[in-house]
Amino acid sequence: MILDDFIVATKTGLFCRYGDFYLDPKEIVKHAVISHAHGDHAIGGHLSVYCTEATALFMKHRYKKFAGEAFYIKPYHSWFELNGVKISFLPAGHILGSAQVLMEYMGVKYLYTGDYKLQPDKTCEPIEFVKADVLITETTFADPGTAHPVAEQEILKLNITQSNIMLGAYALGKCQRLISLMNDHCIEKRILLHHSMLPFVKIYEQMGIDLGRHEPYDRKVMKNNQSNMVYLVPPMVFNSYFRAVNVVRAFATGWKHLQNQNGIQLYISDHADWNDILLTVEKVQPLQIWTNHGSGVQLKKHFEGNLVVKLLN
Template sequence: MILDDFIVVTKTGLFCKYGDFYLDPKEIVKHAVISHAHGDHAIGGNLNVYCTEATALFMKHRYKKFAGAEFYIKPYATAFDLNGVRISFIPAGHILGSAQVLMEYKGVKYLYTGDYKLQPDKTCEPIEFVTADVLITETTFADPGTQHPVAEEEILKLNATQNNIMLGAYSLGKCQRLISLMNDHCIEKRILVHHSMLPFIKIYEQMGINLGRYEAYDRKVMKNNVANMVYMVPPMVFRSYFKAINVIRVFATGWKHLQNNHEIQLYISDHADWNDILFTVEKVKPTQIWTNHGSGIQLKSHFERSLVVKLLN
C-alpha cells in the first residue's frame, strides 16, 4: 500500500520519516540523501551525506571542510539500507553524478527523480529508467508549450557570427556540456573559461570525461583577438559585465525570460521538458505521480482520468 506521507514537505525539505532522512535538504540535517551537487539541492554541513562519487567531489570543492561531516559514497544501482528504507541511486542524466533516488519500503517503490534530462550528453551518465509505484518528479518545465530544441542544433547558432562572444552558463554541468558541444560543432571557436569554472572542469576530467580543448581566460588573448573567441562566465559575472563592449552576449538556458535582449538566444536546458516528463511516466509506469520543483498543475490536469497526481509544493 502506498503511504501518502512517505515523503512530506517541510521547511527543511523533503522528509522521509520512515527512514529518518531528507532528500536534498535546504537546512543542515543528520541524514541527507543528495541527488546532485547543484546548490539548490546540495548544501554543506550535513552530518551524514549519501551520494555518488562525483557529487561528493563537487560538494567538497564548493564547501571545502564544511561539505559534510561524513560522506557515504554509493555507486549507481547498488542498494543500501537507511533506517529500514532500501535505497538505490539511478542515473538521472542531469549533470555528472546526478542520481534519481529509488526508495523501497514495505514492498512499495518510490522514485525521486531530482533534476533530470533525456537529451544525450557526452559529459554525464545517461538517464536510466526503472519502474516504481510512485514517481516523484521535478516539474521545472512541465508545460505543454515548452519543448527544448536539440542542443546539437542549437549550439550551431554560435557559428552565425565571427564576433567574440561572452557566454553565460552555470559553472557545474552546463559549462562542461557547452565546452563539449562547441568542440564538436563550433570547431573554429577558441574557448576561454572563467577561473571559477576550472575546478569543476578538472573534476570532470578526474572522473574520466574528455571535454575537448579549452583554456583559462586571459585578458590579453581576448583583447588581441577580435574574432571567434568564446569567453564562458558564470551568471554573476555575466550580469555584472552588462556593459561589456566588442562582444555578443549569449546566455545558455531553457528559460525564455533569461534570453531577453540577447543577440543570440541559446536554448540549451539540462531539465526534462513536457514530452520528456510524459515519456518518463510511460517508462516508470507509476500508479501515482507526486510533483516537486515547479508547478504540477498541468500534469495533474493531463492525467486526471488515468493517474493520481499529488502536488508536493
C-alpha cells in the same frame, strides 16, 4: 500499499520519516540523501551525506571543510539501507554524478528523480528508467508549451557570428556540456573559461570525461583576438558585465526570460521538458505521480481521471 506520507514536503526539504532522512534538504540535517551537487539541492554541513562519487567531489570543492561531517559514497545500482528503507541510485542524466533515488519500503517503490534530462549528453551518465509505484518528479518545465530544441542544433547558432562571444552558463554541468558541444560543432571557436569554472572542469576530467579543447581566460588573449573567441562565464559575471563592448552576449538556458536582450538566444536546458516528463511517466509506469520543483498543475490536469497526481510543493 502506497503510503501517502512516505515523503512529505517541509521547510527543510522532502522528508522521509520512515527512514529518518531528507532528500536534497535546504537546511542542515542528520541524514541527507543528495541527488546532485547544484546549490539548490546540495548545501554543506550535513552530519551524514549519501551521494555518488562525483557529487561528493563537487560538494567538497564548493564547501571545502564545511561540506559535511561524513560522506557515504554509493555507486549506481547498489542498495543501502537507512532505518529500514532500502535506497539505490540510478543515473538522472542531469549533470555528472546526478542520481535518481529509488526507495523501497514495505514492498512499495518510490522513485525521486531529482533534476533530470533525457537529451543525450556526452559529459554525464545517461538517464536510466526503472518501474516504480510512485514517481516523484521535478516539474521545472512541466508545461505543454515548453519543448527544448536539440542542443546539437542550438549550439550551431554560435557559428552565425565571427565576433567574440560572452557566453553565460552555470559553472557546474552546463559549462562542461557547452565545452563538449562547441568542440564538436563549433570547431573554429577558441574556448576561454572564467577561473571559477576551472576546478569543476578539472573534476570532470579527473572522472574520465574528455571535454575537448579549452583554456583559462586571459584578458590579453581576448583583447588581441577580435574574432571566434568564446568566453564562458558564470551568471553573476555575465550579469555584472551587461555593458560589455565588442562581444555578442548569449546565455545558455531553457528559460525564455533569461534570453531577453542577448545577441544570441541559446535554448540549451539540462532539464526534462513536457514531452520528456510524459515519456518518463510512460517508462516508469507509476500508480501515482508526486510533483516537486516547479508547478505540477498542468501535469495534474493532463492525467486527471487516469492517474493520481499529488503536488508536494
